[in-house]
Amino acid sequence: MRYDAVIVGAGFGGMGAAIELKRLGLRNLLVLEREDDLGGTWHVNRYPGLAVDIPSSTYSYSFEPNPHWSRLFAPGAELKRYAEHVAVKYGLRPLMRFGVTVDGARWRGDHWEVSAGEETFTARYLVTATGFLSMPRTPDVEGIESFRGRVVHTAAWGPVDLAGQRVAIIGTGATAVQLIPELARDAAALTVFQRTPIWVSPKPDHPVPVAVRKLFARLPFVQRAVRWIGSSILELMMISGVVRYKQLRVVNRLAEWWCRLHLRRQVRDPGLRRALTPDYSFGCKRPTFSNDYFRTFTRPHVRLETSTIDRIDESGIVTASGRTEIDVLVLATGFDLWDTNFPAFEVIGRDGKDLGAWWRQNRFQAYEGVTVPGFPNYLSLNSPYSYSGLSYFTTIECQMTHMRRLFTAMRSRGSSVFEVTQRANDEFLHRMRSKVVRNSVFSLGQCGTSHSYYFNQHGEATLLRPTSTVSARRAARSFPLSDYDFSPASPQTSFVTDDTTATGS
Structure with a gap:
C-alpha cells in the first residue's frame, strides 16, 4: 500500500x-x-x-x-x-x-x-x-555485566522492591534529581555516584485547586494567560541567561546565585555543598527543579560518592576511594x-x-x-x-x-x-x-x-x-x-x- x-x-x-x-x-x-x-x-x-x-x-x-x-x-x-x-x-x-x-x-x-x-x-x-x-545509554564500566544483583535503567523501570536493600545509582541528571529522593525513602542504604553536579532551583510545585481547574475549563483564556506567564519565565531563563549570555550575563549569574542559595538552605555541611555545586556555567547543561533533592543527601543512610568508578564486580562498585557493596544498581545514565x-x-x-x-x-x-x-x-x-x-x-x-x-x-x-x-x-x-x-x-x-x-x-x-x-x-x-x-x-x-x-x- x-x-x-x-x-x-x-x-x-x-x-x-x-x-x-x-x-x-x-x-x-x-x-x-x-x-x-x-x-x-x-x-x-x-x-x-x-x-x-x-x-x-x-x-x-x-x-x-x-x-x-x-x-x-x-x-x-x-x-x-x-x-x-x-x-x-x-x-x-x-x-x-x-x-x-x-x-x-x-x-x-x-x-x-x-x-x-x-x-x-x-x-x-x-x-x-x-x-x-x-x-537508553548503559555506562561503559568494566565488569558491569558481572554484577549479580538487580540492574535497572530508568528508561526500563520495572517493579523493584527496595525495602532493606543497599542501592546505588549512577548519574545525577534531571531524571536522577526526581528519582533519588524516592529511592531514599525505601532503601536501607543509598549511594549516589556523581560525575557532574547539576544546577537545581526550588520547585514552585503545588496542587492545582479544583476550583481553578474548573475555571480553566470554563474560561480557556485564563489558562492561556497562565501559559503565557509560564512561557515568559522560561524564556527569561533560557534565552536571556543562555542564548544571549554575552549581552545578559547578569541573568546567568542571578540564576546561579538562586541555585546556590537553594543549596545553602538545604545543606549545611560546607564539604557536601562544595561537592554538589557545579563548576560550570548555568545553562551549559539542562538545569532542573526540586525541593527535596539536596535535602536527601543530609539523611544518614544516603551517601554522595564523587570518586571515579574503576569497575563493577559481582557484588559492588569499586572506586579509588574504596568499595561499596550493593544489592541493586540503578542506571540514571541518560541516552545515546x-x-x-x-x-x-x-x-x-x-x-x-x-x-x-x-x-x-x-x-x-x-x-x-x-x-x-x-x-x-x-x-x-x-x-x-x-x-x-x-x-x-x-x-x-x-x-x-x-x-x-x-x-x-x-x-x-x-x-x-x-x-x-x-x-x-x-x-x-x-x-x-x-x-x-x-x-x-x-x-x-x-x-x-x-x-x-x-x-x-x-x-x-x-x-x-x-x-x-x-x-x-x-x-x-x-x-x-x-x-x-x-x-x-x-x-x-x-x-x-x-x-x-x-x-x-
Whole structure:
C-alpha cells in the first residue's frame, strides 16, 4: 500500500506532525512506533517521582490546552493520559501501528521506501519523530555485566522492591534529581555516584485547586494567560541567561546565585555543598527543579560518592576511594543522543546520500531544524538546531507551522516534491553557528566540565536553536519559499486534498 506519509514515532512530536498533515488534507497516513503504545517518553518512563520538569501549563499543545492538570508540575501518568486524549480527539490511533521497529528508509526517485524487518512501507513523504531521548545509554564500566544483583535503567523501570536493600545509582541528571529522593525513602542504604553536579532551583510545585481547574475549563483564556506567564519565565531563563549570555550575563549569574542559595538552605555541611555545586556555567547543561533533592543527601543512610568508578564486580562498585557493596544498581545514565540518535535509523537520500554519515562528516545541521538538502520530501523533527526554548511543545508547534507553510506552497505550485536548497541550508547553518559563537553560554561560558548532551562529539552545541522562541515562530511562518526547490507532481501521486482543511490555521 502506498501512503501519503509515514511518520516514525508516536510521541508528541509524531502526533503533532500527524495532526498537521491531516489539517493539510493528507488522509492516508501511517504512524509507526517501536513501543507497544503511544506517548513516547511518557509511555516508556515509569520510574518513581516521574514528572514534567517545567510548569504543566506550558507542556501541552497550545491548540489543545489541558485544564485538568492536578499539579503545577504534573506527574508522568497525567502526561500519558493527555497523550491518549489527544490521540483519540484527533483521530490518530487508527493511523498507528505499534511494535514496529524501523531500520531504514531510502528515497526512490519520487517516494520513500521505509523498511521494518520483513515489511516495507512506501510513502510520498517521510517524517521522523523518534525523539531526542529515546536510546537508553548503559555506562561503559568494566565488569558491569558481572554484577549479580538487580540492574535497572530508568528508561526500563520495572517493579523493584527496595525495602532493606543497599542501592546505588549512577548519574545525577534531571531524571536522577526526581528519582533519588524516592529511592531514599525505601532503601536501607543509598549511594549516589556523581560525575557532574547539576544546577537545581526550588520547585514552585503545588496542587492545582479544583476550583481553578474548573475555571480553566470554563474560561480557556485564563489558562492561556497562565501559559503565557509560564512561557515568559522560561524564556527569561533560557534565552536571556543562555542564548544571549554575552549581552545578559547578569541573568546567568542571578540564576546561579538562586541555585546556590537553594543549596545553602538545604545543606549545611560546607564539604557536601562544595561537592554538589557545579563548576560550570548555568545553562551549559539542562538545569532542573526540586525541593527535596539536596535535602536527601543530609539523611544518614544516603551517601554522595564523587570518586571515579574503576569497575563493577559481582557484588559492588569499586572506586579509588574504596568499595561499596550493593544489592541493586540503578542506571540514571541518560541516552545515546549523538552516537545512535542522529538519525535513529539509516536514512538514504538522493544519489545514495547517507544522512548519518553526512552529518558526521559535514557538521550536524538541518534547515530551520526541519529539512536537509539531498533528502527530498523528508521532515526530520528531532534535528540539529530544532529545539527552541525549554518546552518541547514550542519546538513541535514551530515545526508544524513550517510544515503548513511548506505544504501549502507546494500545493499552490502543483508540486509533490520539495527539497531545501544547499544555499539556504548553508546560510541557515552559518547564522546559527555565528549566534552560538558570538553570544551563547556554550561558547562564552565555562562549559568544559558540564558533560552536557547539548554538545555533540565535535564539541559543538548544535541541539538548541540559539534564538528566542518568538524568533523561531516568526521564521516558521515566514521563511523564504525560494529556499526550497519544488518539483511537479507525478501522475502516481496519492496526495489527497481537502479544501476545507488545506490552509490550516
